[in-house]
Amino acid sequence: MHRALPALAAVALLATGCASRGSARQVQDDLAGLHADVSELRHSYEVSARELARMMEELRALDARNAELQAAIREQGAEAARLRARLDAAEQELRETRTLIASPPPVGAPAPPAAAPAPAPRPDTLHPDGAEPAYNAALVLFRAREHGQAVLDLLDFIAKYPEHLLAPNAQYWIGEAYYLQRDYRQALVEFERVVDMAPASPKAADALLKMGLSYTNLRENSRAQQAWQRVVRDYPATESAGKARALLRAHAARRP
Numbered sequence: 001m002h003r004a005l006p007a008l009a010a011v012a013l014l015a016t017g018c019a020s021r022g023s024a025r026q027v028q029d030d031l032a033g034l035h036a037d038v039s040e041l042r043h044s045y046e047v048s049a050r051e052l053a054r055m056m057e058e059l060r061a062l063d064a065r066n067a068e069l070q071a072a073i074r075e076q077g078a079e080a081a082r083l084r085a086r087l088d089a090a091e092q093e094l095r096e097t098r099t100l101i102a103s104p105p106p107v108g109a110p111a112p113p114a115a116a117p118a119p120a121p122r123p124d125t126l127h128p129d130g131a132e133p134a135y136n137a138a139l140v141l142f143r144a145r146e147h148g149q150a151v152l153d154l155l156d157f158i159a160k161y162p163e164h165l166l167a168p169n170a171q172y173w174i175g176e177a178y179y180l181q182r183d184y185r186q187a188l189v190e191f192e193r194v195v196d197m198a199p200a201s202p203k204a205a206d207a208l209l210k211m212g213l214s215y216t217n218l219r220e221n222s223r224a225q226q227a228w229q230r231v232v233r234d235y236p237a238t239e240s241a242g243k244a245r246a247l248l249r250a251h252a253a254r255r256p
Contacts, residue, residue, distance in 0.1 A: 131161045135170060147177040168198035172207055184214040205235035209244055225251060 138153035154170040154177075161167060175190030191214070194207035208231045215224035228244035235241050 131157070131164050132166070134160070135166050138170070139173065142173055142177060145180075147181055151177050168194055168201040168203045171197055172203040175207060175210060179210060179214060182217070184217045187214045199234075202235075202238060205231050205238040205240035208235075209240040212244065212247065221251065
């Protein structure tokens with residue numbers, strides 16, 4: 001561009017008829033230099049444009065990679081949460097199973113007739129392949145507050161494995177799902193099924209305790225007390241019996 005002004009001046013001289021042959025040659029040289037400068041500038045612009053396009057492409061690639069990494073981090077977090085829920089469910093199941101095996105039948109629980117004892121369930125119905133994973137998966141849904149699907153899966157578990165040791169537990173969680181949704185009438189029906197299904201199961205005491213709470217929410221306090229009295233009478237050594245005693249004392253204290 002430094003040659004542009006002399007070249008323009010020379011063009012002006014030629015236009016006025018004042019330029020000599022030497023100055024005309026100078027003008028031609030300056031014009032050639034100007035063309036060279038323009039070509040150099042055009043080449044520099046093209047190089048810069050290509051470099052900018054390359055940098056923009058690298059930036060887009062980095063953005064895409066960052067998005068992939070963020071998605072991978074979110075997926076890993078979700079997978080960790082799922083694994084934790086499965087671990088919690090497995091630990092809960094293990095505790096419940098140990099309690100079920102170790103706890104003796106509660107006082108007052110009906111015993112099978114001596115003359116015609118019920119046949120022992122086959123091992124493959126007590127611990128069939130796929131039963132515990134199905135139970136755990138339903139509990140994961142329950143703890144994720146997907147109560148509708150959890151109830152369906154628990155019902156399916158009971159239908160497939162009615163003699164399984166965890167069948168009463170599955171029935172209890174069905175009642176709990178309705179209780180958490182404040183459908184106390186249906187919760188009462190489901191909790192009563194736990195007691196009917198396995199009166200010697202620790203879950204029967206838990207179900208009776210929750211029946212009392214369901215009656216309380218329905219403002220049927222006398223029936224609530226009857227349910228808790230049944231817990232204390234039939235399952236005196238359970239944790240639910242201790243809670244029932246405390247609830248009975250609290251209700252008695254509120255009486256005028």
